[in-house]
Each structure stands twice: as structure tokens, then as C-alpha cells.
Amino acid sequence: MHKSLSSRLIGYVSSLVLTFAAFFLVVYPEFFHLQIRTAITVLIILALLQSVAQSIFFLNVLSEKGPRWNLIVFASTISIVVIIIYFSIWIMHHLDTNMMPDHHH
Secondary structure (H helix, E strand, O other): OHHHHHHHHHHHHHHHHHHHHHHHHHHOHHHHOOOHHHHHHHHHHHHHHHHHHHHHHOOOOOOOOOOOHHHHHHHHHHHHHHHHHHHHHHHHHHHHHHHOOOOOO
């Protein structure tokens, strides 16, 4: 029980820190002096770290007592989601580039 409580407390605090970091990056961009691409990259990294923290501390992915194939299925699901998101962004970018001839990047 004590290990579980301390693990959840660490997860809660890390989630709060990551959430507030993303919040302040968006609300006060002038404080960080980042270009838009850098800010987006930092936000994506913070989102990935948030999902890792949630998976480790609250879903207990690493400390699961069940078969390892559960972890493999979880990793496969995550990879499929990442592939769908990546290629959706790729398609939208190419549609924007090819369908908007007056819009120069």
C-alpha cells in the first residue's frame, strides 16, 4: 500500500508539473522566447512525457504481473495511434501545400 501511494503521489506531481509547463508555454509564450516550431516541438515532447508518466504511474504498465503479451499489445496500440496521427498531419500538410497555390511556406 505504501509503495502504491508513493508511486501515485509521484505520478500525480509529475503530471501536474508537465501540465503546468505546457499551460504556461501556451499562455505566456513571450516569457520563453521560443519560435513557433520550437514551441510546438516542446509541447509534443511534454505530451509524450505526460503519456509515459500516466502509463507508468497510473496504468502500472511496467509493474504488471500478467503475461508480457499485454505489454506488447499496449505498445502495438500506441504505435498504431502514433502512425495514424503522424500520417494524418502529413496528409493535411501536403493537402495545404498542393491545394493552396497562393499560400507560400
